[in-house]
Amino acid sequence: MNPCTCTATHESRRVVLTGGPGAGKSAVLELARLFFCAHVRRLPEAAGIVFGGHFPRNGRVDIRRAGQRAIYHVQVELESTTMVDNPAMVICDRGTLDGSAYWTGSGTLWDAVGTTRDIELARYHGVIHLRTPTAGAYNNDNPLRIETHDEARAIDALIAEAWAGHPGYVEVPASDDFLGKAAHALRLLREFMPACCRGQVRSLSTR
Numbered sequence: 001m002n003p004c005t006c007t008a009t010h011e012s013r014r015v016v017l018t019g020g021p022g023a024g025k026s027a028v029l030e031l032a033r034l035f036f037c038a039h040v041r042r043l044p045e046a047a048g049i050v051f052g053g054h055f056p057r058n059g060r061v062d063i064r065r066a067g068q069r070a071i072y073h074v075q076v077e078l079e080s081t082t083m084v085d086n087p088a089m090v091i092c093d094r095g096t097l098d099g100s101a102y103w104t105g106s107g108t109l110w111d112a113v114g115t116t117r118d119i120e121l122a123r124y125h126g127v128i129h130l131r132t133p134t135a136g137a138y139n140n141d142n143p144l145r146i147e148t149h150d151e152a153r154a155i156d157a158l159i160a161e162a163w164a165g166h167p168g169y170v171e172v173p174a175s176d177d178f179l180g181k182a183a184h185a186l187r188l189l190r191e192f193m194p195a196c197c198r199g200q201v202r203s204l205s206t207r
Contacts, residue, residue: 006037006039006194006196006197009086010039010086010087010088010194010197011194012082012083012086012087012088012089012090013088013089013090013125013126013192013193014079014082014089014090014092014123014124014125015089015090015091015092015124015125015126015127015128015168015189015192016091016092016094016095016097016098016124016126016127016128016163017029017091017092017093017094017128017130017185017189018094018095018097018098018127018128018129018130018159018163019129019130019131019132019156019159019172020131020132020152020153020155020156020157020159021132021151021152021155021156022132022133022149022152023130023131023132023133023156024130024133024178024181024182024185025045025093025094025130026045026093027178027182028130028182028185028186029042029091029093031182031186032091032186032189035186036089036189036190036193036197037197039087039088039089039193039194039197040087040088040089040090040091040193040197041082041085041087041089041090041091042090042091042093043078043079043082043090043091043092043093044078044093045093045094046071046072046074046075046078046094047071047094048093049074049078050067050070050071050074051067055067055070061104061105062105064102064104064105065103065104065105065112067102068099068102068103068109068112069109069112069113071099072096072099072109072113073113075092075094075095075096075099076096078092079092079123088193088194088197089189089192089193089197091189092124095120095123095124095127096120096123097117097120097121097162097163097166098159098162100117100158100162101155101158101159101161101162102155102158121163121165121166124166124168125168125192126168126169126170126188126192127163127166127168127169127170128170128172128185128188128189129159129160129163129169129170129171129172130172130181130185131156131171131172131173131174132149132152132153132155132156132174133174133175133176133178134174134176170188172184172185172188
């Protein structure tokens with residue numbers, strides 16, 4: 001994280017970094033920590049908190065639905081913590097809409113948690129979707145990542161549907177050149193920062 005000479009009070013912007021399993025979100029968030037200034041906050045993935053804490057996880061529909069309800073509420077509360085510091089930008093590792101891509105069984109996630117899709121879309125200023133890579137570039141080293149490549153690609157497509165219609169939705173295509181893909185994502189994130197903070201960003205060139 002870089003220091004910033006700006007002392008202005010910023011209008012906080014909430015931006016989602018999303019994508020199917022193995023898309024590179026965690027790596028891009030770590031690069032954001034290195035490149036961006038102290039006015040940018042990064043939030044961890046709610047699903048990682050829930051499942052990393054040993055929330056039950058299996059193929060039973062009722063258990064899967066309970067998991068998505070838990071993830072939704074953790075996500076909302078995580079985002080609420082950023083209101084204290086009023087950062088210029090908050091980068092969310094996934095957003096509330098992602099849960100609808102994992103929802104199964106009857107009804108909708110929104111009915112289950114007492115909200116609507118339109119309300120959830122309005123939570124975010126922007127959405128940057130990192131597309132899941134090809135089979136050869138798919139990394140399954142994360143112990144919480146249980147999906148095969150085919151399953152990851154299917155989830156990735158559902159995530160695209162979940163965020164469809166958001167005015168700030170942008171895709172970063174799958175690529176075997178991850179550094180180029182990450183630099184593309186960082187440039188998109190930078191556009192949501194106020195001008196004073198953009199000037200603090202170190203070079204994003206991969207050359």
